[in-house]
Amino acid sequence: MVQITSPAFKQNAxxxxxxxxxxxxxxxxxxxxxxxxxxxxxxxxxxxxxxxIGRDIKNHTLANLDFYLETFAxxxxxxxxxxxxxxxxxxxxxxxxDICRKADAKxxxxxxxxxxxxxxxNDHLEAHGxxxxxxxLGEYIIQLRHEHPSHIIAxxxxxxxxxxxxxxxxxxxxxxxNRVFNERRDILAEARTKLRSxxxxxxxxxxxxxxxxxxxxSSVIVTNEGNGDLTQTLPRVHIAxxxxxxxxxxxxxxxxxxxxxxxxxxxxxxxxxxxFSTGVRRPGDLDGPEEYHVVLIDNGRSNMIGSExxxxxxxxxxxxxxxxCPVYGVTGGHAYGWVYPGPMGSVLTPSLVGIDxxxxxxxASTFCGKCESVCPVKIPLPxxxxxxxxxxxxxxxxxxxxxxxxxxxxxxxxxxxMYRLATRAAMGTLSLLARGKGVFRSLPLAGGWTEGRDLPxxxxxxxxxxxxxxxxREGR
Amino acid sequence: xxxxxxxxxxxxxxxxxxxxxxxxxxxxxxxxxxxxHLIPARSRVPRPEQIALFIRNVEKEFGSVARIAxxxxxxxxxxxxxxxxxxxxxxxxxxxxxxxxxxxxEKPMLxxxxxxxxxxxxxxxxxxxxxxxxxxTLMLPSDAARPTxxxxxxxxxIVVLRASAVIGAYEEAWDRLRRERTDPVTGGFMPRNVMxxxxxxxxxxxxxxxxxxxxxxxxxxxxLIDDDPAAxxxx
Numbered sequence: 001m002v003q004i005t006s007p008a009f010k011q012n013a014x015x016x017x018x019x020x021x022x023x024x025x026x027x028x029x030x031x032x033x034x035x036x037x038x039x040x041x042x043x044x045x046x047x048x049x050x051x052x053i054g055r056d057i058k059n060h061t062l063a064n065l066d067f068y069l070e071t072f073a074x075x076x077x078x079x080x081x082x083x084x085x086x087x088x089x090x091x092x093x094x095x096x097x098d099i100c101r102k103a104d105a106k107x108x109x110x111x112x113x114x115x116x117x118x119x120x121x122n123d124h125l126e127a128h129g130x131x132x133x134x135x136x137l138g139e140y141i142i143q144l145r146h147e148h149p150s151h152i153i154a155x156x157x158x159x160x161x162x163x164x165x166x167x168x169x170x171x172x173x174x175x176x177x178n179r180v181f182n183e184r185r186d187i188l189a190e191a192r193t194k195l196r197s198x199x200x201x202x203x204x205x206x207x208x209x210x211x212x213x214x215x216x217x218s219s220v221i222v223t224n225e226g227n228g229d230l231t232q233t234l235p236r237v238h239i240a241x242x243x244x245x246x247x248x249x250x251x252x253x254x255x256x257x258x259x260x261x262x263x264x265x266x267x268x269x270x271x272x273x274x275x276f277s278t279g280v281r282r283p284g285d286l287d288g289p290e291e292y293h294v295v296l297i298d299n300g301r302s303n304m305i306g307s308e309x310x311x312x313x314x315x316x317x318x319x320x321x322x323x324x325c326p327v328y329g330v331t332g333g334h335a336y337g338w339v340y341p342g343p344m345g346s347v348l349t350p351s352l353v354g355i356d357x358x359x360x361x362x363x364a365s366t367f368c369g370k371c372e373s374v375c376p377v378k379i380p381l382p383x384x385x386x387x388x389x390x391x392x393x394x395x396x397x398x399x400x401x402x403x404x405x406x407x408x409x410x411x412x413x414x415x416x417x418m419y420r421l422a423t424r425a426a427m428g429t430l431s432l433l434a435r436g437k438g439v440f441r442s443l444p445l446a447g448g449w450t451e452g453r454d455l456p457x458x459x460x461x462x463x464x465x466x467x468x469x470x471x472x473r474e475g476r
Numbered sequence: 477x478x479x480x481x482x483x484x485x486x487x488x489x490x491x492x493x494x495x496x497x498x499x500x501x502x503x504x505x506x507x508x509x510x511x512x513h514l515i516p517a518r519s520r521v522p523r524p525e526q527i528a529l530f531i532r533n534v535e536k537e538f539g540s541v542a543r544i545a546x547x548x549x550x551x552x553x554x555x556x557x558x559x560x561x562x563x564x565x566x567x568x569x570x571x572x573x574x575x576x577x578x579x580x581x582e583k584p585m586l587x588x589x590x591x592x593x594x595x596x597x598x599x600x601x602x603x604x605x606x607x608x609x610x611x612x613t614l615m616l617p618s619d620a621a622r623p624t625x626x627x628x629x630x631x632x633x634i635v636v637l638r639a640s641a642v643i644g645a646y647e648e649a650w651d652r653l654r655r656e657r658t659d660p661v662t663g664g665f666m667p668r669n670v671m672x673x674x675x676x677x678x679x680x681x682x683x684x685x686x687x688x689x690x691x692x693x694x695x696x697x698x699x700l701i702d703d704d705p706a707a708x709x710x711x
Contacts, residue, residue: 046514070483138679230691244482249507278667285623287592296482302485303489307489
């Protein structure tokens, strides 16, 4: 498994805030994603209705998940493919290694897949003498740098152009060391050339799956580069890795979700390549794999069904939640300490690795609600994070000082009269201390909190309740 | 068995056993009728506008379209495009009877072989199965006459598409495939591979800035044959 550094979220985040390169990369990228998504949504008046449809399709599938998985598996087998059911990451790794060994594989090309990060398949293959080659441009440089993706659809979100140039010079030592990268395009061209021979030499191609279709037994991948298609078309063996919640009933269901996916993710109306793979090369076909395997992975998801976290299984991995998250926007993805960053990760990671290791993640949120408002399948992310905070509290994982203060707050909150009295006193004091400055850069006893943030000073005019009561009296 | 363990765990979560027969029948009915959901209004327009929408969307996604009056003009359109792009008049052609029957001999400088694509092919000429106006997307199902490698290996892909094959929404393309194709292995309709292609290959992995020509074709050119009188532009 990928090393989990989620328990060190605070230190990770502090380091990220002080990383000038990271802050530069985050600053450049953030606005672009938001604007492109907003534009794509404004071009499709039915987008909001489609979100409801997407939610309903996923809910229907989850309520009948056993049926749709069995139907999917039967249809894969009818098309000459094999389905491997795996409960754990270990089982999935062993299964993939076994398929690669039977194929006598030396090198394996890989399309971008987050589940492959989750089961850490690259390390496992390498440890057994098989070379995995990431072919998505972002994943390729991440592999060169021995890092993990910092974003689920833009793995190299944290890098600047200078990093690309330096790494390419360092790793592609067969090329002229004095070559010039005038444009980003030159970096892209070099990667294209380097990876071409890898595509042609690979014995096995491993991809993820954005969807599985029960009706036809198809796995679907969505890419812009075409690397996933080269990966699953050229080698003799294609392995699709997919978690169990990727299945949907029909092509029509997948189509509706595809209308949401690219718009929410990159702000495209549709991705460049949306490809449906169904079984093995047919008689007479001139290309395509002779073996087709689907490795169907549970790894903790079936336990989420029937729990308060079931809704998380609707996620289609578009990354809109992290693109719009004010916390992700300043910490980047690595701070979250495991495979899935941002709001969706803050809900999913505790489910998959345990709340004891990931307790800080559901707390890394301002509950501003932006994630839920852009989620294409309407997952109530803040609410699910709140459920994790409750579980954390119940299990006494919350630090003692926090528990004590929460207890104090609860005492007042249950006594509205006392609460109003106390807030009025606190606001009066703060107003007095602020002396019209607007914000506090630091506060006594809250140095840790104000180190990374400013506290807005209360506006004049009293508490919300006092102002509300006044407006009621005045009949406004 | 792992399969049984996973299914049992799912059913535990759903607080039920395997589905009773009547509920299975209902779900099988849903699979058989595969109901459509909402189809965006943008493609629900008269034929000439549908074609115009298709072309507009292809161009928005950095593809190009040449509209010709009849199939016989395809060789000339291919030669013109390659000359305009300063590319050698050499390509791999989809071994498709409709494409092979075109009057290639009238353009003797064009060299081609009908086969799957190889890494050394700079240009491919593919047969388009359907065009989806909604987003300017091509549907390219694999078969012996439409190899997948032609969609991904060459730097330049030219797709020959009949205007009569341009439809509004993805759902209409699926229904056409359901109607027209029987798979020799499954008895269903899905071929081994169906690619929905929207414009040329690209990546935004470097600083979230779009660059064309990642691993797939850098150029996608569609030669659209006006074989549908109802779809001609209104004069």
